[in-house]
Amino acid sequence: MKKILFLILSSLFFSCSSDETVEDNNYPLFEIPLVDGNYWTYDIETETNTSRDSLYVANDTLINSILHKKMKVKNNIATGFYSNSLKNNGLRVSGNKLLLSGDLSLSAGQTLPFSLDLELFEFIVFNADVNSGETLSTKSGTIQETVNGYPLTINYTLKSVSGNTFENYTAPNNDTYSNVKSNKIILTARIETSVSGFSVFLLNEQDVMVSEQFIAKNIGVVHTNTVTTYTLNPSIPAQLLNQIPFPSNQTQTQTEFLDTYQVN
Numbered sequence: 001m002k003k004i005l006f007l008i009l010s011s012l013f014f015s016c017s018s019d020e021t022v023e024d025n026n027y028p029l030f031e032i033p034l035v036d037g038n039y040w041t042y043d044i045e046t047e048t049n050t051s052r053d054s055l056y057v058a059n060d061t062l063i064n065s066i067l068h069k070k071m072k073v074k075n076n077i078a079t080g081f082y083s084n085s086l087k088n089n090g091l092r093v094s095g096n097k098l099l100l101s102g103d104l105s106l107s108a109g110q111t112l113p114f115s116l117d118l119e120l121f122e123f124i125v126f127n128a129d130v131n132s133g134e135t136l137s138t139k140s141g142t143i144q145e146t147v148n149g150y151p152l153t154i155n156y157t158l159k160s161v162s163g164n165t166f167e168n169y170t171a172p173n174n175d176t177y178s179n180v181k182s183n184k185i186i187l188t189a190r191i192e193t194s195v196s197g198f199s200v201f202l203l204n205e206q207d208v209m210v211s212e213q214f215i216a217k218n219i220g221v222v223h224t225n226t227v228t229t230y231t232l233n234p235s236i237p238a239q240l241l242n243q244i245p246f247p248s249n250q251t252q253t254q255t256e257f258l259d260t261y262q263v264n
Contacts, residue, residue, distance in 0.1 A: 035264040036059060038056065039056035039057070040054075041054045041055075041258075041259045041260045042055070042257060042259060043257045044079050044254065044255070045254070045256075045257075046253065046254050052259075053079060053083035053256070054074035054083075055072075055083045055086060056074075063090045063102070066092065066122075069091050071086040071091055072087065073086075076088075081211050081226040082224040085104055088102065089103065097124055097136075098124070099124055099125070101122060103118070103120075104117075104158070105117045113202070116143070116154070120158075123137045123160065125160050125183065126181075127162060127183075128181060132163055132164050132165070133162065134161065136159075140156065141155075150193050150245070152192070152193050152202070153193070154191050156187060156190075157187070158186070158188075159188075160183060163182030163212065164182050166179075168180075169216070173223075177216040177219065177222050179216060179217040180215065180222070182214045184210060184211065185209075185210075185211045186211075187208055188205060188206065190205040190206075191203035193244075195236075195240045200233070201236075202244065203230060203233060206230065206231065207229075209226065209227070209229075210227050211225070211226035212225050212226075219258070221256075222257075223255070223256065224254075225254075226254045226256075229251040
């Protein structure tokens with residue numbers, strides 16, 4: 001049962017108040033308050049595990065001389081993609097946009113055959129003013145990594161995409177909310193490696209992670225569904241494929257459901 005301690009301002013990704021929430025545009029203001037002490041707890045479920053995250057607004061912080069709100073999690077531990085992506089990072093509001101600055105980490109434990117550690121600055125994770133399917137921000141690059149003795153060259157693109165608007169929304173756990181908007185965070189990757197002296201494309205370009213967040217006005221993120229998945233290049237010769245210490249394909253679905261929250 002939802003525990004609503006305070007409900008004054010509309011909240012989006014996480015609630016906090018900011019002087020930046022007033023901006024001259026043609027859209028009604030979708031308030032994104034960021035107030036110290038606001039918190040959200042989430043029940044996390046995968047096919048094999050359950051856990052719990054507690055996310056809260058900690059304090060003001062300057063990133064490249066720009067004022068942000070510092071997001072933290074209880075005991076500095078988060079298992080859900082949503083809470084983990086905000087952990088120790090900075091957020092700020094600009095009109096109806098929410099911008100993220102900090103470190104986004106994906107570990108090899110999230111069913112992917114690699115880890116990824118990205119520095120983001122002013123990455124737009126939500127914009128209430130745009131139509132469904134519009135790209136909000138992108139970050140692309142190449143990193144070198146060694147996993148289980150194999151050198152990997154990983155070409156990646158991380159992007160945020162606006163989603164749908166729901167007058168009424170029922171989450172998979174049957175909790176219902178009104179005035180909900182969604183957005184997606186998508187990670188696309190292509191990986192090259194060396195096996196027995198041969199250079200091979202381990203992973204053809206594909207979406208290896210799609211995380212969709214559902215944001216209820218006056219509450220914040222109420223449900224997140226994250227799918228991490230990959231399929232190794234089927235053209236790799238069997239004699240080489242047998243030497244690669246990764247499953248040929250793997251998929252994991254993780255859901256995060258809002259339990260309790262406090263919004264000022």
